[in-house]
Amino acid sequence: MTETVTHIDDEPPGAPTPPRGTRGRRTALIAAAVVVVAAVAVVGALGLGGGDDGDPTAPPRSGSVVSVSRATLTERASLEGQLGYGTELPLPVKAQGTVTWLPETGATVERGDELLRVDDRPVVLMYGSLPMYRSLGLTAQEDEPGSAGGAPDRRQQNDSGGVTAGKSPNPSGSETPGSAATEGNPAPSQVPRELRGMDVMQFETNLAALGYTGFTVDEKFTNLTAAAVKRWQKSLGVAQTGAVDVGDVIYSASKVRIGQPGARLGSTVGENTLTYTGTTRKVTVNASAAEAAWAVRNAPVTVTLPNGDPVQGRVAAIGKQATAPEGGGEGGGQGRPATIPVTVAIEDQGAVGRLESGPVTVEYVGKEVKDVLTVPVSALVALAEGGHGLETADGRFVAVKTGLFADGNVEVSGTAVREGMKVRIPE
Template sequence: MAETVTHIDDEPGTASTPPPRGRRGRRTALIASTVVVVAAVAVVGALGLGGGEDEEPSAPPRSGSLVSVTRVTLTERTTVDGQLGYGTELPLPIKAQGTVTWLPETGATVERGDELLRVDDRPVVLMYGSLPMYRSLGLTAQENEQGSDDRNSDEQQQSDGGGDGKSPNPSGSTAPGGTGTGGDPGSSRAPRELKGMDVMQFETNLAALGYTGFTVDEKFTSGTADAVKRWQKSLGVAQTGTVDVGDVIYSAGKVRIGQPGTRLGSAVGENTLTYTGTARKVTVNASAADAAWAVRGARVAVKLPNGNPVQGEVAAIGKQATAPEGGGGGGEGGGLDRPATIPVTVTIENQKAVGQLESGPVTVEYVGKEVKDALTVPVSALVALAEGGHGLETADGRFVAVKTGLFADGNVEVSGAAVREGMKVRIPE
């Protein structure tokens, strides 16, 4: 009975039999290897060498430089093509009648008191002003002749005995240009003084040229007539004291002579001579649908043909849109539709900055849109989010969604609940 029990206890595989020392060592080694493998996987994941799609938000960030969210005025600038020149040539309003006997050279500058041209060898002179020359100025011969006729009529009536020697004016007052009544029969009145703003405009120019002896006002007096005679003497013309309607042309300032529309020996016509201003300016044919920037007084930047930038200002905007030649019509035989344009004139205050350039292609840069106090980051800081839209990566590797606004100068306006001024965001490499 005791042997039987001993045999059972000695059978291999029973729970009470202790395992051999060699097998226990192998099991311990396997467990240790498993721990090492798990640790290695964790290290690989921590280094970013692993490849799971579901990364934790707190995972270490990718490499790249950090920038701050800044608050600035973001400005979008747009450039359009323009043409440097002196502007559109306009015909001079020449009212003198006769044959053209002298013309200035194209491009010549004419100032106050200078000759614009000669008609029947009589100079047509430039003066400054806004009123056109619409009548002759002076103690007109017509009024003097009327006074002479009245005096001759009175003398004839007295010699014929028909009348009482009084003026035909029943009120006894003096008629313009006529003789007095009830006084010295041989006395006569001075010619009537011409009045008007055009008189003041001419007298202002006459005084500016150095001819004085009269008061600059709205009355053309005998003093004015004497000054006119001295001026006429300097021009080499008859000293009548009267300025004929064709003797003077007014402009806002000095002018630059354009291309003549006639030849010497031809009769004066509507386009005998053209002119422009003397300041160089830029003309832009702006898209009529996108010309909101063209506001009078708006500041723009002009890039000259030589690459130099100068400041400009919008001075005039056309009111009539013009379709480009050859444009329009998307049907059969028609080209691509091109937008209608309106002319925009840009003046350049610093003419010296233009140098010797008189014409050429330029570019005009203007402010299209502007956002003040905008939170901005470089465009390169934007990342595409898996759920759609854009976001920013923070310094600790988190991603925050943002809404984008104006893009300009390599920066973009951003907004969102998590975006604040000064926060650091990463520009991925």
């Protein structure tokens, strides 16, 4: 009987038949090799072995690679604020009588302009820091006896307004009948005394700025000053006395914007007859008293207007008195924290346009760190042992200490972190 052999493997006919069990062992060896390759790939991905140089045959990792960079991080915060001209203050009106004219709310009043009229007499704005606390003009004083025989030193005012020594018409020194004071001249027994003071210089400075000159700007109110005052009074349409009453002038640091009136026409002048503000628009914010370290004079901020346009500003003033917290109380009740008012000046008034008031947002620098190592926040990974780490480009994990978070980046530090190191941002 003839035996027929069928070849199942791809072996050529006539090849010797392998011993029993050889084919099974070869299959097992191939499977084991596959398992080893997979295990090496896993170890490399976990960063559990190898030095700085990765295995060039390892499969590529997913996610982008970035460099650790050195930069300045700035943390910004924002507060809601209010655009306007500031708090309205009462004008120190010292004129007494009935209010006969008031300017419109929002009007701008400059040096030499009328602020209001009392008993139909103008009250004029001038610039200065001293308040008007007394009337200004030439004052009269009694002659003192002369040194020779006690005879009085008779003086009279000459035509030019100066004071000259004069002789008594009667050699005996007695007063001649008919020698009483004439209009514009002091009484024979009196001489004009020049008023002195810094308030005189302040008024003379304003008078000269308005174009009324002919005198020396100093601390003395002379006859020449009185002559210039008369010309000024003539332009105002009032009696030309050469003297300025305490209620005729109000001083301010610069031009003012008229606020809401506190009196009506025909009412008696009071403390709040007229209010004013400055003429430049500013922003007021209520900053948390506990977090107001950013509010220092001249600190730069960005103001976002209601239309979304940003304008630059600077801190101009910081309040010194905090408001009481709203809600809560002793014992840790929840409520709004105490706040202090912060005033922000806007450098370019033209950038605000015609807007006079409205809600705005003030952005300021809260914290800032300079020359630190930074990475994108998305590069941080949570470590199994706790804390944060970074994954290097070759698959290793290094622990880092985080600092300031700002603008999508984070400050990092650690012995294994250096500038320029490549780290992976996981997907």
